[in-house]
Amino acid sequence: MSDVKLTSVQKHYAGFHALKDIELSIEPGEFVVMVGPSGGGKSTLLKSIAGLEEISSGIIEIAGRDVTREEPGDRGIAMVFQSYALYPHMTVTENMGFGLKIMKRPKAEIDEAVRHASEILRITDYLDKKPAQLSGGQRQRVAIGPAITRRPHVFLFDEPLSNLDAALRTQMRVELATLHKSLGATMIYVTHDQVEAMTMADRIVVLRAGRIEQVGAPLELYRNPVNHFVASFLGAPRMNFVEGRVTALGAAATLEVPGLPPLTIPALRPDHGLTVGDAVTLGIRPEHLRANPGGTVVIAEATIRLAEQLGRETVLYADAGALRTTGSDTGTDNVTLLLGEGAPPAEGSTIRFGFDPADAYLFRSDGHTVSAPKSST
Amino acid sequence: MYPRQIPESRPASRLLYVTGVWAVLLLWLMPVFAIILTAFRTFEDVMAGNYWGWPTEINFRGNLTAVFTQTDMLDYFVNSLIITIPSTVLVLVLSTMTGYVLSRHRFAGATLIFSVFIAGNFLPQQVFMIPVRDLMVSLGLYDTFGALIIFHVAFQTGFATLFMRNFIAALPHELFQAARAEGASPWQILIQIVVPLVRPALAALAILLFTFIWNDYFWAIVLTQTDAVKPVTAGLANLRGEWVSSWNVVSAATLFVAIPPVVMFFLMQRHFVAGLTMGAVKG
Ligand SMILES: Nc1ncnc2c1ncn2[C@@H]1O[C@H](COP(=O)(O)OP(=O)(O)OP(=O)(O)O)[C@@H](O)[C@H]1O
Ligand SMILES: [Mg+2]
Numbered sequence: 001m002s003d004v005k006l007t008s009v010q011k012h013y014a015g016f017h018a019l020k021d022i023e024l025s026i027e028p029g030e031f032v033v034m035v036g037p038s039g040g041g042k043s044t045l046l047k048s049i050a051g052l053e054e055i056s057s058g059i060i061e062i063a064g065r066d067v068t069r070e071e072p073g074d075r076g077i078a079m080v081f082q083s084y085a086l087y088p089h090m091t092v093t094e095n096m097g098f099g100l101k102i103m104k105r106p107k108a109e110i111d112e113a114v115r116h117a118s119e120i121l122r123i124t125d126y127l128d129k130k131p132a133q134l135s136g137g138q139r140q141r142v143a144i145g146p147a148i149t150r151r152p153h154v155f156l157f158d159e160p161l162s163n164l165d166a167a168l169r170t171q172m173r174v175e176l177a178t179l180h181k182s183l184g185a186t187m188i189y190v191t192h193d194q195v196e197a198m199t200m201a202d203r204i205v206v207l208r209a210g211r212i213e214q215v216g217a218p219l220e221l222y223r224n225p226v227n228h229f230v231a232s233f234l235g236a237p238r239m240n241f242v243e244g245r246v247t248a249l250g251a252a253a254t255l256e257v258p259g260l261p262p263l264t265i266p267a268l269r270p271d272h273g274l275t276v277g278d279a280v281t282l283g284i285r286p287e288h289l290r291a292n293p294g295g296t297v298v299i300a301e302a303t304i305r306l307a308e309q310l311g312r313e314t315v316l317y318a319d320a321g322a323l324r325t326t327g328s329d330t331g332t333d334n335v336t337l338l339l340g341e342g343a344p345p346a347e348g349s350t351i352r353f354g355f356d357p358a359d360a361y362l363f364r365s366d367g368h369t370v371s372a373p374k375s376s377t
Numbered sequence: 378m379y380p381r382q383i384p385e386s387r388p389a390s391r392l393l394y395v396t397g398v399w400a401v402l403l404l405w406l407m408p409v410f411a412i413i414l415t416a417f418r419t420f421e422d423v424m425a426g427n428y429w430g431w432p433t434e435i436n437f438r439g440n441l442t443a444v445f446t447q448t449d450m451l452d453y454f455v456n457s458l459i460i461t462i463p464s465t466v467l468v469l470v471l472s473t474m475t476g477y478v479l480s481r482h483r484f485a486g487a488t489l490i491f492s493v494f495i496a497g498n499f500l501p502q503q504v505f506m507i508p509v510r511d512l513m514v515s516l517g518l519y520d521t522f523g524a525l526i527i528f529h530v531a532f533q534t535g536f537a538t539l540f541m542r543n544f545i546a547a548l549p550h551e552l553f554q555a556a557r558a559e560g561a562s563p564w565q566i567l568i569q570i571v572v573p574l575v576r577p578a579l580a581a582l583a584i585l586l587f588t589f590i591w592n593d594y595f596w597a598i599v600l601t602q603t604d605a606v607k608p609v610t611a612g613l614a615n616l617r618g619e620w621v622s623s624w625n626v627v628s629a630a631t632l633f634v635a636i637p638p639v640v641m642f643f644l645m646q647r648h649f650v651a652g653l654t655m656g657a658v659k660g
Contacts, residue, residue: 052554073560083658085551089573098569099559131656139656146559163659 009058036207076153259323267372440629453612476541580648
């Protein structure tokens with residue numbers, strides 16, 4: 001039995017279709033992360049599950065109960081808002097205990113719950129302050145408090161760590177993961193942070209323009225994106241995309257790509273639906289482009305425009321002449337390479353790089369992935 | 378800074394501006410000065426036609442004693458309090474509720490109800506003088522405190538609703554959602570979230586309402602007849618009839634009557650705090 005089940009959920013705002021036929025089934029105790037571009041409907045979906053937005057049609061079940069028409073307070077959820085939503089006239093303690101006070105719990109229990117939550121969130125020093133007296137990061141941590149004190153069946157987090165500095169964010173990430181383990185509660189978590197998504201999620205839901213693009217385990221989504229969008233959305237730096245054309249088809253597909261020698265994608269999905277002459281997009285992750293390669297790989301040359309040294313690794317942006325990428329992070333048609341340790345080549349110098357076509361992805365002109373799924377090893 | 382000051386380099390404009398400000402101020406305060414000065418005069422001074430000059434003899438005490446011992450002003454004053462305080466409180470309570478519902482809950486006819494509240498404000502009061510009087514007569518309330526209280530509550534709630542609705546609508550939406558998600562009922566949200574956050578608005582509204590109702594003269598004479606229920610405004614008019622040309626006593630009474638709204642202002646002033654909702658939502 002699933003813990004949260006959405007069946008053909010639709011949401012219309014006046015004249016705007018915000019959620020399109022959402023089908024999602026979340027297991028008890030699962031940690032589901034929702035990602036997607038801004039305006040994709042993540043907050044709307046969360047609020048719909050919470051009952052704060054009325055859905056236009058569809059069914060929402062929580063713990064096996066149809067709650068589609070129930071009040072938020074009766075659904076067994078707690079939500080942490082993207083914009084904090086702290087009661088400005090109450091102290092941190094009062095803010096965190098408000099939900100329990102509404103439930104008419106004994107004072108001792110409220111105090112204990114607030115103390116426990118404030119230790120997890122490391123806000124014990126500000127318990128008597130009002131929200132206006134706190135910094136953005138402190139407010140954000142306080143905003144998580146009420147959810148923890150209430151111990152709901154389902155936690156709904158809307159970008160709860162977005163305003164924290166890197167160190168605090170990592171700490172909180174670990175704390176939330178620990179909390180998830182110790183409570184065993186179901187959590188639905190919205191984030192823009194790829195690291196949070198990849199590390200915290202049991203499954204990731206990619207939402208774009210009100211539609212679920214793909215659902216799956218983080219590595220599965222990273223290795224086998226179902227379409228061009230998911231491929232470009234997950235992974236930083238972003239996958240390189242280049243336009244090409246199919247010149248021969250069999251079990252494999254041979255492509256002609258400007259700036260590259262003819263290359264063959266070794267395996268295709270059975271339902272690829274390609275014909276010779278079709279325009280396709282080739283996708284190669286930056287870490288699969290290797291410098292100074294040997295062996296049976298596709299080779300090209302480029303001039304390095306920019307080298308971003310991140311310590312452990314280096315991101316290179318290189319101008320590969322006729323080999324032009326589309327839709328890159330940088331907005332240029334440069335190729336992106338991710339190199340491991342070692343002295344990076346100087347800016348302005350020429351680099352020879354190559355890739356194994358078995359690592360590449362092939363997308364049909366409608367965006368669907370047509371190269372065969374990569375094995376999970 | 379905006380509005381921008383007139384630069385030092387343009388003395389002529391500055392002079393014109395400063396003179397203008399003082400002229401308007403003087404004109405505005407002239408009647409008040411006249412009343413204050415007159416309240417300090419002796420009757421002889423008034424008879425001698427010394428209306429604007431300095432009082433020849435300070436007789437404020439005498440005038441006030443006359444107000445309290447020789448007129449019924451103290452009774453009228455109590456009547457006014459009996460009318461004004463419950464009316465103000467009731468309007469505040471009602472308009473907080475109507476404003477909350479109209480700003481936060483969508484229901485069929487909400488816009489219509491709100492329009493009725495607003496439209497009521499635009500009707501000239503004289504238009505319903507006779508219907509309201511007849512209504513009160515047939516309800517058996519004519520010439521009672523009830524008549525004035527009911528009328529003031531009914532009439533002021535329109536304006537107060539507009540005021541409170543807009544104020545409550547400006548509170549961050551997420552606060553209401555958060556409270557709802559925590560299981561708070563609409564009543565709990567109203568009392569524990571809305572009321573503390575609209576305190577400055579309630580204080581401002583309390584001052585306005587108190588002053589409006591306290592100063593009302595029109596409905597006082599339309600809906601009351603006997604001295605036992607007349608508020609100070611009507612009483613003051615009586616005084617002028619009885620104490621023809623004793624302007625010194627009438628002025629002293631007037632000053633006395635003007636005290637409550639001023640006191641009200643100072644009582645409420647500490648509630649005018651800016652930025653009550655600061656820190657509620659992400660900048
Ligand atoms: N109350 C509303 N009325 C009309 N349209 C709305 C309303 N709330 C959201 N929308 C629209 O619905 C879409 C989804 O909004 P939503 O807040 O769910 O996006 P999101 O995925 O959370 O984005 P972000 O990552 O920026 O928080 C947006 O295009 C937005 O304009
Ligand atoms: Mg959002």
